[in-house]
Amino acid sequence: MNARTTSTTPSTRIRRRATVLRRTATALVASAAAVSLASCGVSDIGDSAEASPTKGDDITVGVLFPDKDTKRYEQFDYPNIKKKIAELTDNKGVTKYANADKDAETQNSQIDQMVADKVDIIILDAVDSKAVAPAVQKADDAGIPVIAYDRLAEGPIDGYVSFDNELVGQVQGRALVEDLGDSAANKIVMMNGSPSDPNAALFKDGALSELQDKVTISESFDTKDWDPKVAKVNMEQVVAKLGADNIDAVYAANDGIAGAVIDVLKTAGVAKVPPVTGQDADLDAVQRILSGDQYMTVYKSFPTQASAAAEMAVAKVQGRSIEFEALARDSIDSPTTKNIPAQLVPPVALTKNNIQDTVIADEIYTVKQICTAEFKSDCDAVNLK
Numbered sequence: 346m347n348a349r350t351t352s353t354t355p356s357t358r359i360r361r362r363a364t365v366l367r368r369t370a371t372a373l374v375a376s377a378a379a380v381s382l383a384s385c386g387v388s389d390i391g392d393s394a395e396a397s398p399t400k401g402d403d404i405t406v407g408v409l410f411p412d413k414d415t416k417r418y419e420q421f422d423y424p425n426i427k428k429k430i431a432e433l434t435d436n437k438g439v440t441k442y443a444n445a446d447k448d449a450e451t452q453n454s455q456i457d458q459m460v461a462d463k464v465d466i467i468i469l470d471a472v473d474s475k476a477v478a479p480a481v482q483k484a485d486d487a488g489i490p491v492i493a494y495d496r497l498a499e500g501p502i503d504g505y506v507s508f509d510n511e512l513v514g515q516v517q518g519r520a521l522v523e524d525l526g527d528s529a530a531n532k533i534v535m536m537n538g539s540p541s542d543p544n545a546a547l548f549k550d551g552a553l554s555e556l557q558d559k560v561t562i563s564e565s566f567d568t569k570d571w572d573p574k575v576a577k578v579n580m581e582q583v584v585a586k587l588g589a590d591n592i593d594a595v596y597a598a599n600d601g602i603a604g605a606v607i608d609v610l611k612t613a614g615v616a617k618v619p620p621v622t623g624q625d626a627d628l629d630a631v632q633r634i635l636s637g638d639q640y641m642t643v644y645k646s647f648p649t650q651a652s653a654a655a656e657m658a659v660a661k662v663q664g665r666s667i668e669f670e671a672l673a674r675d676s677i678d679s680p681t682t683k684n685i686p687a688q689l690v691p692p693v694a695l696t697k698n699n700i701q702d703t704v705i706a707d708e709i710y711t712v713k714q715i716c717t718a719e720f721k722s723d724c725d726a727v728n729l730k
């Protein structure tokens with residue numbers, strides 16, 4: 346990735362593992378414990394941490410995503426995971442896909458189905474990190490490892506691939522303060538993500554660490570299921586209460602929310618849309634940034650994250666523990682599980698000035714896709730050709 350990486354203040358929840366060997370030693374102890382439990386007849390299914398060491402390339406990877414409103418999942422994450430699994434397995438490995446469309450119960454049934462279908466491993470982006478725990482437990486009981494993707498699912502997961510999510514929030518919050526200046530006269534509205542997603546709390550904490558004591562936070566809302574329709578209703582309420590012209594900036598946790606917020610502000614007739622943040626570098630968000638309607642987004646390299654998950658999944662299933670260790674050098678605790686091997690990719694702030702170095706350099710979009718007729722003069726203005 347050619348993009349400039351924003352400074353990486355490590356989140357307090359993340360530890361960089363001292364040595365790969367230490368975890369390997371722990372894994373060996375864990376597998377010894379599993380063997381002794383098995384020999385007592387406690388479990389003849391085996392511990393998922395040691396699942397299928399003899400598996401070859403002929404594997405099935407279950408991939409589960411949480412919603413369809415957020416474009417990244419079906420546009421980038423899933424296709425990249427699928428491609429990488431094929432690449433790593435000489436085209437013999439396959440994926441099974443399910444999207445729960447914001448429904449936690451549906452997602453649990455989808456996991457149950459994948460367990461019944463005996464997939465070899467699951468890559469899971471949870472709708473609700475707590476509600477998913479019993480389904481994760483069932484997969485573990487069946488000897489199917491689970492790699493949590495992007496959101497830290499609860500229950501006995503075997504690995505985690507995400508971004509430094511607190512840093513995502515810091516990048517968003519800092520961008521607003523840098524643009525507005527540090528003054529209590531600046532009134533900011535916070536439109537956070539879903540309470541069922543642990544990332545949303547990290548984004549909010551990160552953003553607050555930059556905003557608090559520097560600006561005034563006039564209103565703050567959570568957005569159930571990250572649903573832009575919910576964000577629209579919340580923003581309409583804010584505008585009715587404060588008046589559209591009394592909002593100096595909006596912290597919008599992702600681009601779906603940012604789109605809804607900007608629509609409401611425009612409908613309310615603001616002369617100029619105040620700075621609004623976002624996340625995910627959706628194509629329409631990048632275009633809004635060019636036209637000046639959205640101030641920034643956070644670009645998270647989905648191909649990097651997807652490849653990491655695919656590599657971890659294949660290494661895990663094939664019992665290549667040293668490779669798995671090398672891929673997961675961070676360690677994180679969930680409320681139910683300690684020392685989860687993790688890989689956390691750094692996020693990047695995307696503004697008008699680094700579109701070329703981020704989403705274009707990484708081949709997420711072509712200039713042609715971004716610079717349609719409507720945005721031609723905006724593209725010319727920043728020399729995007």
Ligand code: BGC
Pocket residue numbers: 412415417495496538542544545571599600624625
């Ligand atoms: C992801 C974001 C996404 C949001 C809504 C979060 O967990 O990290 O990239 O926009 O969920 O799906």
